[in-house]
Amino acid sequence: xxxxxxxxxxEDQHLAAVVTVPEVRIRGLAVLLQxxxxxxxxxxxxxxxxxxxxxxxxxxxxxxxxxxxxxxTGVARLAMDDTPLPHTVAVIDTVREALGVRExxxxxxxxxxxxxxxxxxxxxxxxxxxxxxPGSPKTVLVGEGRTAPHxxxxxxxxxMPRLGSFGRQALRSHKIQPRMHFIPEVADAMRNADLxxxxxxxxxxxxxxxxxxxxLATDEQASHRVETWFIPAGxxxxxxxxxxxxxxxxxxxxxxxxxxxxxxxxxxxxxxxxATEVAS
Amino acid sequence: MRAFxxxxxxxxERFLTPTLGGGKTVAILSxxxxxxxxxxxxxxxxxxxxxxxxxxxxVPLARxxxxxxxxxxxxxxxxxxxxxxxxxxxSLASHLSSAIDAVDVIRTEAGISEVGLFxxxxxxxxxxxxxxxxTQDGVGISALALWEPMVRGRSYMQGxxxxxxxxxxxxxxxxxxxxRDPAEILRExxxxxxxxxxxxxxxxxxxxxxxxxxxxxxxxGRSLVVQVSKGERVRPDLQRLMEHLQGLGGDATLExxxxxxxxxxxxxxxxxMANGTKADTQQSVADAIISMTATWCAGALPQGxxx
Numbered sequence: 001x002x003x004x005x006x007x008x009x010x011e012d013q014h015l016a017a018v019v020t021v022p023e024v025r026i027r028g029l030a031v032l033l034q035x036x037x038x039x040x041x042x043x044x045x046x047x048x049x050x051x052x053x054x055x056x057x058x059x060x061x062x063x064x065x066x067x068x069x070x071x072x073t074g075v076a077r078l079a080m081d082d083t084p085l086p087h088t089v090a091v092i093d094t095v096r097e098a099l100g101v102r103e104x105x106x107x108x109x110x111x112x113x114x115x116x117x118x119x120x121x122x123x124x125x126x127x128x129x130x131x132x133x134p135g136s137p138k139t140v141l142v143g144e145g146r147t148a149p150h151x152x153x154x155x156x157x158x159x160m161p162r163l164g165s166f167g168r169q170a171l172r173s174h175k176i177q178p179r180m181h182f183i184p185e186v187a188d189a190m191r192n193a194d195l196x197x198x199x200x201x202x203x204x205x206x207x208x209x210x211x212x213x214x215x216l217a218t219d220e221q222a223s224h225r226v227e228t229w230f231i232p233a234g235x236x237x238x239x240x241x242x243x244x245x246x247x248x249x250x251x252x253x254x255x256x257x258x259x260x261x262x263x264x265x266x267x268x269x270x271x272x273x274x275a276t277e278v279a280s
Numbered sequence: 281m282r283a284f285x286x287x288x289x290x291x292x293e294r295f296l297t298p299t300l301g302g303g304k305t306v307a308i309l310s311x312x313x314x315x316x317x318x319x320x321x322x323x324x325x326x327x328x329x330x331x332x333x334x335x336x337x338x339v340p341l342a343r344x345x346x347x348x349x350x351x352x353x354x355x356x357x358x359x360x361x362x363x364x365x366x367x368x369x370x371s372l373a374s375h376l377s378s379a380i381d382a383v384d385v386i387r388t389e390a391g392i393s394e395v396g397l398f399x400x401x402x403x404x405x406x407x408x409x410x411x412x413x414x415t416q417d418g419v420g421i422s423a424l425a426l427w428e429p430m431v432r433g434r435s436y437m438q439g440x441x442x443x444x445x446x447x448x449x450x451x452x453x454x455x456x457x458x459x460r461d462p463a464e465i466l467r468e469x470x471x472x473x474x475x476x477x478x479x480x481x482x483x484x485x486x487x488x489x490x491x492x493x494x495x496x497x498x499x500x501g502r503s504l505v506v507q508v509s510k511g512e513r514v515r516p517d518l519q520r521l522m523e524h525l526q527g528l529g530g531d532a533t534l535e536x537x538x539x540x541x542x543x544x545x546x547x548x549x550x551x552x553m554a555n556g557t558k559a560d561t562q563q564s565v566a567d568a569i570i571s572m573t574a575t576w577c578a579g580a581l582p583q584g585x586x587x
Contacts, residue, residue, distance in 0.1 A: 080556030
């Protein structure tokens with residue numbers, strides 16, 4: 001494995017990135033995108049070790065610092081509705097040209113998941129997306145999945161904390177489970193690329209996510225793989241991964257990217273598929 | 281593409297891939313544009329997730345000090361970021377070994393002889409200990425700037441252990457739901473999960489045994505000790521550290537940065553807001569530290585001429 005740190009110029013800024021390249025012939029490129037506030041290696045070096053495992057399978061990868069964060073320069077608002085997509089595309093194009101590869105897979109969590117979906121929806125050569133969903137899938141839901149009753153409970157909570165707290169408890173205890181409405185980028189992505197949600201959380205929430213994604217795939221007549229994979233993790237929230245979860249997440253992502261890039265070492269499922277996989 | 285120059289920042293930066301602490305890693309050398317650096321500074325990062333949380337302070341600080349005419353080296357110690365060795369191997373010894381090797385790298389890469397060390401929290405203790413050991417070995421270290429340095433390792437480790445309890449409570453929906461005594465976990469499994477970072481029993485004991493005052497025996501350079509707190513009252517451990525540094529024959533200064541959010545120092549810098557944007561929770565603390573350190577650095581080591 002060879003690793004090359006570089007600064008990719010973008011307008012008047014410079015984006016810090018590390019490209020990991022296998023010793024053998026390169027099958028494709030993986031783009032690893034973390035959430036807001038994490039550096040290019042991600043917390044716990046998650047991307048560093050994902051990159052090195054991918055390299056063992058002939059897959060190159062790039063991880064980068066978003067503008068203003070890590071070792072990158074520049075200033076950026078960085079928000080879920082204003083992602084650094086152009087910056088990310090600049091890095092991907094630079095690396096694709098340098099390595100002579102066209103097809104890439106992308107994976108990420110939080111802001112990185114949103115950028116991944118945008119890449120699949122709008123950038124030529126993106127063959128697959130893997131979105132890490134730790135706990136709540138709010139990142140990929142319209143309005144972060146909040147319904148009118150939830151919003152009302154929050155409003156009450158701000159004015160009358162004790163009453164609001166009762167309201168939120170009631171909403172939870174009565175299991176008012178609104179239908180999940182995905183952000184448009186999810187449908188856009190599944191039209192162009194294989195899509196996988198790697199859900200870390202409770203089984204109950206996972207089944208809801210799985211059903212909702214399957215419904216969307218049917219509505220959209222998706223011709224690519226659309227899957228939800230599951231790692232039991234209780235009520236995990238955010239990318240705070242316990243030690244025992246980290247190798248499971250790396251293993252699942254590597255397997256997904258390996259299966260969906262051309263020249264897969266393992267046999268990939270072909271055509272539409274809505275499978276649940278327990279990645280344990 | 282390994283390097284860039286940004287005239288607006290007044291600096292150039294270059295990626296290096298040195299061998300530090302027994303393995304390859306990534307480092308970045310910041311230098312002023314259009315002049316040779318007069319002196320060099322090495323940034324020693326903190327432990328566990330604090331390495332990430334404090335990075336947003338360390339990068340602008342490195343660039344500010346570089347723009348003033350110095351070379352500044354920041355690096356990933358083994359077990360962190362882009363380094364070769366996994367995080368299970370992290371220890372005080374691995375931090376020290378990487379820091380000591382980094383001093384050699386900045387001397388060679390920047391062609392300077394005067395070197396100082398920076399560090400926050402655990403990184404402050406690493407910087408101070410490395411400076412003392414290098415001085416004992418005849419390698420002159422001229423200055424130290426320490427922000428909220430860890431003085432007693434036991435208190436620092438107890439803080440991490442409390443954090444691991446908090447993590448376990450947050451994960452209470454999982455099978456191992458009930459929070460257990462961290463000391464018991466360490467005894468049984470040999471590893472404590474501190475917000476996803478492995479704290480090994482050996483490291484716990486190694487760091488718990490640290491008393492920074494005992495570690496510092498010969499260092500006589502200039503020192504800045506910065507306390508970050510809500511109030512002006514000077515903490516006794518930092519007062520003792522400053523007096524100890526003076527007692528060794530050095531010129532030591534203790535400064536206090538007061539801020540209502542001082543207790544967040546070392547914790548995650550950015551917080552996601554309901555509208556999907558990020559909020560910087562420590563901008564004012566970071567600005568104050570950078571400004572104070574830059575002013576102090578100007579007098580601590582020889583300065584280069586203008587461009």
